[in-house]
Amino acid sequence: MDDHSEAAxxxxxxxxKRRIDAFLEQIGELAESSxxxxxxxxxxxxxxxNFVDLRGRLELPPGARADLVDQxxxxxxxxxxxxxxxxxxxLRSTNVRNPFELHxxxxxxxxxxxxxxxxxxxxxxxxxxPFTYPMSMELLPDFVLIGNAAPESNDPLVIxxxxxEIGHSAWRVFGCPVSYSSLVSDMVVETLDARPGVCAELMRxxxxxxxxxxxxxxxxxxxxxxxxxxxxxxxxxxxxFGQSYLFAYDYLLGPGGSSTTLNYPTDKRRFExxxxxxxxxxISVDPVLAQRWTTAGMRRxxxxxxxxxxxxxxxxxxxxxxDLFHTLKxxxxxxxxxxxxNSVLKSFGHNEPYCDDATLGEIISAGWLYLRQNDGLAxxxxxxxxxVLGDLVLKSVExxxxxxxxxxxA
Amino acid sequence: MLNADEVCDAMLLNDDHPDRLAIVPRPDLAGIRERxxxxxxxxxxxxxxxxxxxxxxxxxxxxxYGSPDAIAKKSGPxxxxxxxxxxxxEFILHPGRFVLGAxxxxxxxxxxxxxxxxxxxxxxxxxLVIETAAGIHPGFxxxxxxxxxxxxxxxxxxxxxxxxxxIFLHRTxxxxxxxxxxxxxxxxxxxxxxxxxPTFDLLRGGGPNKHKSPDAVPxx
Numbered sequence: 001m002d003d004h005s006e007a008a009x010x011x012x013x014x015x016x017k018r019r020i021d022a023f024l025e026q027i028g029e030l031a032e033s034s035x036x037x038x039x040x041x042x043x044x045x046x047x048x049x050n051f052v053d054l055r056g057r058l059e060l061p062p063g064a065r066a067d068l069v070d071q072x073x074x075x076x077x078x079x080x081x082x083x084x085x086x087x088x089x090x091l092r093s094t095n096v097r098n099p100f101e102l103h104x105x106x107x108x109x110x111x112x113x114x115x116x117x118x119x120x121x122x123x124x125x126x127x128x129x130p131f132t133y134p135m136s137m138e139l140l141p142d143f144v145l146i147g148n149a150a151p152e153s154n155d156p157l158v159i160x161x162x163x164x165e166i167g168h169s170a171w172r173v174f175g176c177p178v179s180y181s182s183l184v185s186d187m188v189v190e191t192l193d194a195r196p197g198v199c200a201e202l203m204r205x206x207x208x209x210x211x212x213x214x215x216x217x218x219x220x221x222x223x224x225x226x227x228x229x230x231x232x233x234x235x236x237x238x239x240x241f242g243q244s245y246l247f248a249y250d251y252l253l254g255p256g257g258s259s260t261t262l263n264y265p266t267d268k269r270r271f272e273x274x275x276x277x278x279x280x281x282x283i284s285v286d287p288v289l290a291q292r293w294t295t296a297g298m299r300r301x302x303x304x305x306x307x308x309x310x311x312x313x314x315x316x317x318x319x320x321x322x323d324l325f326h327t328l329k330x331x332x333x334x335x336x337x338x339x340x341x342n343s344v345l346k347s348f349g350h351n352e353p354y355c356d357d358a359t360l361g362e363i364i365s366a367g368w369l370y371l372r373q374n375d376g377l378a379x380x381x382x383x384x385x386x387x388v389l390g391d392l393v394l395k396s397v398e399x400x401x402x403x404x405x406x407x408x409x410a
Numbered sequence: 411m412l413n414a415d416e417v418c419d420a421m422l423l424n425d426d427h428p429d430r431l432a433i434v435p436r437p438d439l440a441g442i443r444e445r446x447x448x449x450x451x452x453x454x455x456x457x458x459x460x461x462x463x464x465x466x467x468x469x470x471x472x473x474x475y476g477s478p479d480a481i482a483k484k485s486g487p488x489x490x491x492x493x494x495x496x497x498x499x500e501f502i503l504h505p506g507r508f509v510l511g512a513x514x515x516x517x518x519x520x521x522x523x524x525x526x527x528x529x530x531x532x533x534x535x536x537x538l539v540i541e542t543a544a545g546i547h548p549g550f551x552x553x554x555x556x557x558x559x560x561x562x563x564x565x566x567x568x569x570x571x572x573x574x575x576x577i578f579l580h581r582t583x584x585x586x587x588x589x590x591x592x593x594x595x596x597x598x599x600x601x602x603x604x605x606x607x608p609t610f611d612l613l614r615g616g617g618p619n620k621h622k623s624p625d626a627v628p629x630x
Contacts, residue, residue: 391552
C-alpha cells in the first residue's frame with residue numbers, strides 16, 4: 001500500500017470513528033429523556049451496544065487492506081444513516097402528546113396475536129407514511145414500531161390503523177410468504193392461461209421471447225403477494241378493531257384517489273373488500289362510509305399486469321381471510337362485541353369512562369360511534385367535547401389495563 | 411355527610427338514575443362497607459404536571475390583558491411540564507417542591523351530591539400535603555386534580571396506583587341551573603387559568619377593551 005492510500009485509509013477510518021462517536025453521544029443524550037415505558041430505553045441500549053461493537057471494528061491494524069477499510073466504512077455509514085431515523089422515532093415516543101395509556105393494551109394484543117414477547121414503540125412521525133418496522137430491523141428484531149402522524153398523535157381514534165401495521169408483523173410471524181408462495185404462483189399461471197389476449201399483450205412488451213413468460217409470471221406473482229399482504233393487514237385491523245378500523249381508514253384515506261401502484265390494491269378496492277369481510281364477521285358498517293370512493297388511474301403500461309394481479313388477488317382473498325380469521329380465533333382473539341361496544345357507548349353518553357372490561361377495539365369503536373351520533377364534533381363550539389371524548393376513551397383503556405393487572409390470577 | 415352504605419348505594423343505582431354516583435375504576439364496595447367510614451379512598455393517577463423554571467419574574471394570578479406575553483394571558487399549560495409515570499415506577503417529590511397530580515379514578519357526581527377531597531393522614535404525617543382547593547361541586551365530572559406538596563424534610567416517593575386521598579360526600583339541594591357536568595372533565599391534571607372577572611378588571615383599571623393596564627405603560 002502506498003503512502004497516499006494509507007493516508008486515505010486513516011482519513012476514512014477516523015471519519016467513521018467520529019461519526020459513531022457522535023451517534024453514541026446522541027444516544028447518551030436521548031437516554032436522559034423521560035421514557036413512559038421501558039421499551040424505548042431498551043431499544044436505545046440495544047442500538048448503543050451494537051454501535052459500541054461497530055466502533056471496536058474500526059480499530060484496524062496499520063496497513064489494513066484498502067477494500068476492507070472502505071467496506072467497513074461503507075457499512076458504518078449505512079448503519080448510522082438507518083438508525084438515526086430510528087433515534088428520532090424513539091425520541092418522539094417520549095413526547096407527552098402521545099397517548100401513553102395505549103401501550104399496555106396494544107402490547108397485550110400483539111403478544112397474544114403473535115404468541116411471542118415483543119417490545120413496542122408507539123411514536124409519531126412528521127412524514128406520515130405510516131412508518132412501521134414490523135420486527136424487521138436487524139438490531140431490533142423483536143420490536144414493533146408504530147407511528148401516528150405527529151399532529152394526530154394524541155388522538156386515540158386513529159389508533160385502529162395500528163392494526164394494519166401489526167398485521168405486517170403477523171404476516172411474517174405466521175410464515176405467510178412461504179405458505180402462500182406456491183398458491184400465488186399457481187393462481188397467476190391459471191389466470192394468465194385463462195386470458196390469452198392479456199398474456200399476448202404482456203409478451204409483446206418483452207423482447208426476450210424465450211424468457212418472457214417466466215418473467216411475466218414472476219412479476220405478477222410478486223405484485224400479487226404484496227397486495228395479499230396489504231389485504232391481510234387490513235383484515236387483521238378489521239378483525240381486531242372492528243368498525244373503528246373502517247372509520248379510521250375513512251378518516252385518513254377517504255375519499256381515496258391516492259396514486260395507484262401495483263403493490264397496493266386501490267383504496268376503493270380495499271374498502272370494498274373490507275366491507276364484505278365486515279359483513280362476514282357480523283361487524284355493522286355505516287353505509288355512509290361506502291359512499292363516493294374514487295380511484296386514481298393506472299398507467300397505461302401497467303394495465304395488463306394490473307388486470308392479472310387483480311383477478312389473482314380476488315381469487316386468493318377468501319383463502320387468506322379464512323386462514324387469518326381461523327388463526328386469530330384459535331388464539332382466543334375475537335372481533336369487538338357489538339353488545340360491549342354499545343355498553344361503552346352508553347357510558348360515554350353519561351360522560352363516564354367504561355368501568356368493566358372491554359377490548360381496545362370495543363372502546364375505540366364506541367368512541368367513533370359517539371362521534372358519528374354527535375355530528376362529527378368538528379365545529380368550534382364542539383372542540384371541548386371532542387377533547388373530552390378522547391379523554392373518556394383513554395381513561396376507559398386505562399381501566400381495561402387496571403382490571404387486567406388486578407385480576408386475581410394476574 | 412353520606413355514610414359508607416349510602417355511598418355504595420349511590421354507586422349501585424341504575425345507569426340512568428339521576429342520583430347515581432360514578433367512580434371509575436370502581437372502588438371495592440365491600441371494603442368500603444366493611445370499614446364503615448364516611449370516605450372513599452382514591453388512587454394516584456399516572457399523569458403529573460410540574461412548573462417550569464422561567465425567565466419571568468413572577469406569574470400573575472389573574473387574567474392579564476395588558477401583558478405583551480400571549481402565554482401569560484392563558485397562564486396555563488405552556489409554563490408547565492407534563493410527566494407520565496408508569497405503574498411500578500415513582501415520582502420523587504423533593505422537600506419544598508410542588509407538583510400537580512390527578513386521581514386515577516374518574517368521578518361523576520350527580521346534581522344531588524357535593525363533596526370535598528382531603529389527604530390521607532398516614533401520608534400527611536410524612537410531610538405530603540394534598541389538596542388545598544378541596545370542594546367538589548355537584549355535577550363534577552373528570553379526574554380530580556391534586557395539589558401535591560412536600561412540606562417535610564426528606565424526599566418522598568409517590569407511585570401511581572397508591573391510595574393518595576379521600577373524598578367525603580354530602581347531599582345538596584338540587585340546583586335549577588343546567589347540569590354543569592354535561593360532557594366535561596379531563597384525565598390529566600390541569601393547571602387551570604384565571605377566568606374572566608369583569609369586576610376585577612374594572613377595579614384594576616384595565617379590562618379586555620383597553621388592552622393595556624396602567625402598570626404596563628412604560629415611563630418615559
